[in-house]
Amino acid sequence: MGHPVTTNPFIIMLINMTVVFIVLISLSFLIRAIHYFDPTAPKEESKPEVAPAPAPEPVAAPEPAPVIEEGISSETVAVIMAALASCGYGASSVHGIRIANHNSTPWEQSTRFQPHDF
Amino acid sequence: MELLNAFAVSLQSVWLDSGFSAFTWGNGVMIAVGLLLLYMAFVKEFEPLLLGPIAFGCILANFPRTGFFDEMGLMLAIHYGIQNEIFPPLIFLGIGAMTDFGPLLARPSTLLLGAAAQIGVFVALVGAMLVGFDVKEAAAIGIIGGADGPTSIYLSIKLAPHLLGAIAVAAYTYMSLVPLIQPPIMKMLTSQKEREIVMTELRPVTKFERVVFPIVATIFISLLLPPIAALLGCLMLGNLLRESGVTDRLSDTAQNSLCNMVTIFLATGTGMTMSAESFLVPETLLIICLGLVAFMGGTAGGVLFGKLMCRATDWKVNPLIGSAGVSAVPMAARVSQLVGMKSKPGNYLLMHAMGPNVAGVIGTAVAAGTMLAMLK
Numbered sequence: 001m002g003h004p005v006t007t008n009p010f011i012i013m014l015i016n017m018t019v020v021f022i023v024l025i026s027l028s029f030l031i032r033a034i035h036y037f038d039p040t041a042p043k044e045e046s047k048p049e050v051a052p053a054p055a056p057e058p059v060a061a062p063e064p065a066p067v068i069e070e071g072i073s074s075e076t077v078a079v080i081m082a083a084l085a086s087c088g089y090g091a092s093s094v095h096g097i098r099i100a101n102h103n104s105t106p107w108e109q110s111t112r113f114q115p116h117d118f
Numbered sequence: 119m120e121l122l123n124a125f126a127v128s129l130q131s132v133w134l135d136s137g138f139s140a141f142t143w144g145n146g147v148m149i150a151v152g153l154l155l156l157y158m159a160f161v162k163e164f165e166p167l168l169l170g171p172i173a174f175g176c177i178l179a180n181f182p183r184t185g186f187f188d189e190m191g192l193m194l195a196i197h198y199g200i201q202n203e204i205f206p207p208l209i210f211l212g213i214g215a216m217t218d219f220g221p222l223l224a225r226p227s228t229l230l231l232g233a234a235a236q237i238g239v240f241v242a243l244v245g246a247m248l249v250g251f252d253v254k255e256a257a258a259i260g261i262i263g264g265a266d267g268p269t270s271i272y273l274s275i276k277l278a279p280h281l282l283g284a285i286a287v288a289a290y291t292y293m294s295l296v297p298l299i300q301p302p303i304m305k306m307l308t309s310q311k312e313r314e315i316v317m318t319e320l321r322p323v324t325k326f327e328r329v330v331f332p333i334v335a336t337i338f339i340s341l342l343l344p345p346i347a348a349l350l351g352c353l354m355l356g357n358l359l360r361e362s363g364v365t366d367r368l369s370d371t372a373q374n375s376l377c378n379m380v381t382i383f384l385a386t387g388t389g390m391t392m393s394a395e396s397f398l399v400p401e402t403l404l405i406i407c408l409g410l411v412a413f414m415g416g417t418a419g420g421v422l423f424g425k426l427m428c429r430a431t432d433w434k435v436n437p438l439i440g441s442a443g444v445s446a447v448p449m450a451a452r453v454s455q456l457v458g459m460k461s462k463p464g465n466y467l468l469m470h471a472m473g474p475n476v477a478g479v480i481g482t483a484v485a486a487g488t489m490l491a492m493l494k
Binding site: 039 | 222223226227229230232233236237239240241243244247248252253254256257324325326327330331334335338339342343477480481484485488489492493494
């Protein structure tokens with residue numbers, strides 16, 4: 001090992017923070033460049049010049065909305081409880097069961113998980 | 119009479135060869151420390167996957183006359199893997215395979231938050247030098263603020279191997295305490311109005327971007343900072359395996375079996391550096407205190423830079439995501455999400471916080487590389 005360039009903590013801090021910022025700013029420019037040159041990116045659609053308006057087709061009558069009973073069926077609750085019990089949770093661990101928002105994104109769904117750090 | 123004599127000599131020999139005859143009070147204290155860490159890991163569930171093996175390694179390290187490091191065997195092989203920086207890059211391979219870089223690619227400006235949060239590393243470095251550590255030891259202690267276990271171990275081995283046990287324990291203990299350490303700082307530094315900011319949805323990221331980024335980033339960072347090429351290279355390789363779409367088996371191995379195996383080896387080996395003679399020194403207490411300062415400094419730095427970005431973008435960035443700039447993937451991002459949800463139910467910050475969180479991993483590695491280049 002050689003000798004350190006400097007042993008002044010404030011100079012080390014200044015130099016290192018500058019390098020960290022420069023490297024990460026450079027990375028952000030690289031990311032933008034990759035996005036800019038992405039040949040697979042969907043092109044922005046140019047507006048059609050004079051697109052003749054198609055004749056309105058007869059709109060099919062919407063399917064009747066499925067009738068959903070309020071609350072959760074007892075069969076569903078039984079299945080959820082069986083699944084929880086098989087994971088080792090006792091009944092005292094369950095505070096409630098609610099229907100998740102089916103339209104939520106995978107990221108929103110993932111907020112319910114409990115992973116561990118590295 | 120001869121039989122009794124032989125019996126007595128044998129008993130004496132067994133006693134003299136046993137660990138009991140060489141057992142010191144220091145060994146007793148360290149075994150108690152190991153038991154405390156086991157309690158924290160398994161009862162309190164503070165990072166059990168990491169603290170558990172570390173604690174058990176600590177207990178094993180304090181049995182006298184085991185001869186673990188005298189001749190080649192499992193323990194020496196594990197020690198070899200740590201001493202020669204084999205395990206941290208392998209852990210990074212798994213992290214890369216588990217991590218979605220999408221939020222970072224969708225909003226590259228969050229890289230700045232990952233950079234700002236590194237201030238904790240250097241605040242701790244300054245603090246460590248002020249209390250008497252030399253510059254290499256101070257750099258190894260400071261990196262605790264990066265909240266990144268493998269990088270902390272990697273830098274400690276290179277700059278201050280005698281402090282490895284204390285640094286690793288401090289790093290992993292504080293990482294497990296992220297949900298307790300960060301929220302008060304985040305709340306103290308932000309207003310209710312700032313915490314309630316709803317960020318706009320991220321743009322979709324194409325597969326091309328996901329595949330090209332790890333390759334380009336590896337080339338750029340490895341050329342710039344060769345000392346961390348192994349760490350960053352493995353992180354990006356793991357991510358490439360995940361995103362390529364044609365190496366599912368390798369990606370699965372990297373994020374599950376390989377990562378789990380290496381975690382056992384790395385954590386047990388780290389615990390085995392906690393022998394009484396190297397751990398029961400006043401410096402250990404200082405390192406633990408400085409680690410806390412580093413964590414708090416990093417969190418504050420990220421949140422304050424988040425406030426700056428909030429103003430610069432006309433209140434479009436929620437400053438809470440800045441705290442995720444300390445690595446601790448993915449717990450720090452989850453803390454941003456939880457604090458945000460408490461301020462405004464239904465405000466999902468997790469995907470936005472993952473950008474700075476991933477940037478923090480890269481930023482900590484870059485900080486480690488810069489310090490290695492300057493100090494080694």
